[in-house]
Amino acid sequence: MREGGRSVLADLIFYLCFFMTGFVGTVDTIHEMVPHAYAMRFNKHMPDGLPIVLYLVVVVALIHMLPLSPWIKIALSVGAVIHLSTRAQDPRIYGLGLVAGWLISLPLSHVSALLSLGSLAVLALVALSNYHRMWVAQREWRVMLNLVGLSAGLWSIAALADQLDGGTALAAWALCLPVLYAAHWYDRVMIVRHHENQRLFYSSAHDELTGVRTLSLFRRDYRRYQTLLRSDPQKPLHLAMVDIDHFKMINDTYGHLVGNEVLISFAKDFETYLAQKDYYCGLYRIGGEEFSVYLYSLSATDAKRELETYTQRLKTLQVSKTYPDLRITLSMGMCQCLGISENLVNLIGRADENLYRAKHLGRDQIIAA
Structure with missing residues (x-):
């Protein structure tokens, strides 16, 4: 060449x-x-x-x-x-x-x-x-x-x-x-x-067992909601801390595999329920049987009504194929964010206080304050 x-x-x-x-x-x-x-x-x-x-x-x-x-x-x-x-x-x-x-x-x-x-x-x-x-x-x-x-x-x-x-x-x-x-x-x-x-x-952002968001994403998303609050302070943000009632008893009675089955069924159903809504919201697994929910742009009355509607739906949810008659109930504590100046630790603490009150008063209920 x-x-x-x-x-x-x-x-x-x-x-x-x-x-x-x-x-x-x-x-x-x-x-x-x-x-x-x-x-x-x-x-x-x-x-x-x-x-x-x-x-x-x-x-x-x-x-x-x-x-x-x-x-x-x-x-x-x-x-x-x-x-x-x-x-x-x-x-x-x-x-x-x-x-x-x-x-x-x-x-x-x-x-x-x-x-x-x-x-x-x-x-x-x-x-x-x-x-x-x-x-x-x-x-x-x-x-x-x-x-x-x-x-x-x-x-x-x-x-x-x-x-x-x-x-x-x-x-x-x-x-x-x-x-x-x-x-x-x-x-x-x-x-x-x-x-x-x-x-x-x-x-890193989703729980390996249930597939819902994790605690790390829960913290990150709070910063996103603070940005929304800063742009429109008139739209409230509510946080609900959620606990499956008597979950330890379920594990002790039916075994941990059934307990995992309950967690998966509940989490997927609750997330499906929230995904159909026309407002910003999200479900997070905080640890064990404890979950949290953000509800943005709803009044306190409407936010509580949405959660109560789900608790009624949950009464008919089959959470275990092995034990089809098994049903679960929830205790929830809800509170409204005080504004962009409130840190997440303080917000969680106030919601947790309401959650403990719900448990102390007999469980299967929502306490909002």
Whole structure:
């Protein structure tokens, strides 16, 4: 190969390595953040894959606007297209984005109508491959086959369109394959790490046994509610401390496995009840059979009524499959937060005093003050 050809290949691999590293990272960020921001802003979901498809169109357009050699433009465009060939789950949206992205590059290359149709045909196959996305992901050799086949088609069309040297084009394609495969693995590592971080965050914020929020999140959420109180002091915040009556007796009589079953059934049912409400609220496991509930923007009367409604619902809840006739009752102590100046320890102490009064007065009741 001539010295000029070696220089072309060296430049191509250098640009492609750093481009794919940044592209993979930004794709994962956009795929995660844009739909969330869109849902928060417009209160509806964005079609799956649309953010990264739009991003692909923008990236391809920018690539072909840069003062780069045709070799580098082809490598970067094909790299972007190939990496996204299995990302979007809706093949219609993805196919539209690929065709649009490729059409942006056509006016900048002197291509014939036949080559234009050929490029669109390759992209149609790429879009169709999304129907087999799970098939491709099941075996590593299928990933490689998908990468080799699609990149070969796109490289061939691009090389013919720009009348590039055939031998150098073949060498460039062969050298790009390991980079694209490495980008695929880099993406998988990032996804695994992201899922692991999500799992760790979830486990740190949710009780392992019942799945409800933990004491650490209970403390953090109090700061969030203080922010709401600061912005609108007229909306009250109530805290209820909740205790399952005679839980030690349940453990001693039926065993700890049944006790765990009771905790799980109760916690899931109470959280389901609260999740249906149109006001801010949350259930937390403080420890053992003790739970707490935040109720925001309700009056004292309404907050107590909501808790009383649940205690009535609880009378019919089957908390154990082993002992279907077993039922539980709750003692609760509730109080209203005195404002943003009240610390959490003081608020818990006042709610606990009401909880102890409820127990002392016979249990199965709510004391609010």
